[in-house]
Amino acid sequence: MTPKNNIVIGIIVALVVVASYNVDANPIEFAEGLPNLAIVLEEMLLVEPKYIPTALWAMFETIQMAFIGTVVGTAIALPLSMLAARNLNSKYVYAPVRALLAAIRTFPSILWAILFVIMVGLGTFAGVLAIVMYTVGFVAKLQYESIEAIDSDPMDAVSSIGVSKWQLIRYVVIPESASHLLSQILYMFDYNVRQTSILGLVGAGGIGFYIINYIKFFEYGKAAVFMLVVLVTVLFIDWVSVKIRDKYIIKSQHGMEVTAK
Amino acid sequence: MKQIQMTQNPSFSLISTNKIIQMNNVWTSYDSKNFALEEINLSIDRGTNYAIVGQSGSGKSTLLKLMNGMMIPSSGTIKIDYVTPNMDNKKFKKMMHTIGYIPQSLGLVKNITVLENIMIGALPRLNKIQSMFKQFPENEIKEAKRIISLVGLTGKEERKAYMLSGGEKRRVAIARALMQKPTILLADEIVSELDHVTAREIMNLIAEAQKRMNLTAIMVHHDMQLALEYANRVAVIKEGHKILEIGVEGDTIVDFQTGDMNTDEIMEMYDDDSKK
Ligand SMILES: Nc1ncnc2c1ncn2[C@@H]1O[C@H](COP(=O)(O)OP(=O)(O)O)[C@@H](O)[C@H]1O
Ligand SMILES: [Mg+2]
Numbered sequence: 001m002t003p004k005n006n007i008v009i010g011i012i013v014a015l016v017v018v019a020s021y022n023v024d025a026n027p028i029e030f031a032e033g034l035p036n037l038a039i040v041l042e043e044m045l046l047v048e049p050k051y052i053p054t055a056l057w058a059m060f061e062t063i064q065m066a067f068i069g070t071v072v073g074t075a076i077a078l079p080l081s082m083l084a085a086r087n088l089n090s091k092y093v094y095a096p097v098r099a100l101l102a103a104i105r106t107f108p109s110i111l112w113a114i115l116f117v118i119m120v121g122l123g124t125f126a127g128v129l130a131i132v133m134y135t136v137g138f139v140a141k142l143q144y145e146s147i148e149a150i151d152s153d154p155m156d157a158v159s160s161i162g163v164s165k166w167q168l169i170r171y172v173v174i175p176e177s178a179s180h181l182l183s184q185i186l187y188m189f190d191y192n193v194r195q196t197s198i199l200g201l202v203g204a205g206g207i208g209f210y211i212i213n214y215i216k217f218f219e220y221g222k223a224a225v226f227m228l229v230v231l232v233t234v235l236f237i238d239w240v241s242v243k244i245r246d247k248y249i250i251k252s253q254h255g256m257e258v259t260a261k
Numbered sequence: 262m263k264q265i266q267m268t269q270n271p272s273f274s275l276i277s278t279n280k281i282i283q284m285n286n287v288w289t290s291y292d293s294k295n296f297a298l299e300e301i302n303l304s305i306d307r308g309t310n311y312a313i314v315g316q317s318g319s320g321k322s323t324l325l326k327l328m329n330g331m332m333i334p335s336s337g338t339i340k341i342d343y344v345t346p347n348m349d350n351k352k353f354k355k356m357m358h359t360i361g362y363i364p365q366s367l368g369l370v371k372n373i374t375v376l377e378n379i380m381i382g383a384l385p386r387l388n389k390i391q392s393m394f395k396q397f398p399e400n401e402i403k404e405a406k407r408i409i410s411l412v413g414l415t416g417k418e419e420r421k422a423y424m425l426s427g428g429e430k431r432r433v434a435i436a437r438a439l440m441q442k443p444t445i446l447l448a449d450e451i452v453s454e455l456d457h458v459t460a461r462e463i464m465n466l467i468a469e470a471q472k473r474m475n476l477t478a479i480m481v482h483h484d485m486q487l488a489l490e491y492a493n494r495v496a497v498i499k500e501g502h503k504i505l506e507i508g509v510e511g512d513t514i515v516d517f518q519t520g521d522m523n524t525d526e527i528m529e530m531y532d533d534d535s536k537k
Pocket of ligand 2: 318321322323365449450
């Protein structure tokens, strides 16, 4: 290790210590708090199975919210991504669209949820809207990046025929970027199910609503049922999307991703 | 091997009424320092089978890109059918519909079928609905089928382009260009990487289409032998300069650019390029 590296590491450690002092992050308090965790865990072990049907139903509602949010969000994101791609538009088009998308992404979904609860009231609809916004910001970014990564050769060759912008999008941009889209949507859905699970914390529907309420009233055993259902569901969705990706997104000999028919 | 014979043949005079491509003192560069092409003068008659040869990096691809408006010269004038090539020029944009351009990389869309790739050549003739929903009109499908059989791809229409061999990909790119009903065909080293037999099959294909459609074909080659075999004019590019332009009439090769070239020099060039 060079002296320069030592200095850098020293500075980083010093910064962590200073920041910890500033935010009251105290390892001793953490150690002292461990017995509390043990109590919570112990109570959680008193799982109340009769709440399972309610938990499953709440989870089903959560999945539906995530599903609507993902589909509607993607539908809005796709045209925006076409406008945000540098290789398809002039600066005057892509710059404002990218700025808008960046602004949308600065809000975590929970903040969108608070905003929509204020707008449309408590409940699942506010949660759906929050997921839509979050999905628009992210899918559009992922998608304009994959549009910009399209090989310029077919783009140039087809443009040189003098086709319209719409035709270029239909015959080059969509087919050449669509192989990434399926895996992006799966990833987004997966992620949205997790996000939707906590939106209930701010009253925007979903299974998180139950979890936060039981925790508020120290009913850890009931909360545990709902948390377990979330855990199992998320693992299951993860597993399914890996399966789907393996089945439909094969690697061609060229080492590039292509969507199987 | 051809006999090379020096003559001052007046029939190769630069004055003609039917010039489809004209370049006048054209200079071009990618950066502000080096010129990729310098002082290029070209004049190509309608219906010519024109070849451009030269070593890699000599500026051949750049020359083609100037002809279809993908690049704008730093100075000098270019006229394609008396119109200045420029993608922002409405009149030229219309002409692009019938300029077939096959880049060195072919530019196929990998994830769509052979038929769809070929239909791209017909897109300027389709309306919005037809092209958005891939509702190709009967007559265009018929035309595509005809070209597909011409290039020998019958039965492979529904194959995705990424599944094709190198030779098949070239046939698709040629078919796409023919689908444009082109008046000019620009082809950039499309047979350079192929074996001897396949390369000639593809060259014959283009030569036939060229004769039948009175097409002006401008083909870049690495190999002088191939150029002499198929072209009626050959320009040799070296380090951004056109150093030689010869006419080929049967077995006779005529130098009409510089009267003072001698046979030895042409042979030297020939050897240089065929060795590369
Ligand atoms: N996109 C580019 N950017 C910068 N320089 C380029 C680019 N394309 C080609 N050149 C340069 O221009 C010169 C001519 O290139 P090119 O026309 O591709 O030659 P050829 O087709 O004969 O191999 C070369 O020196 C090459 O390095
Ligand atoms: Mg080249």
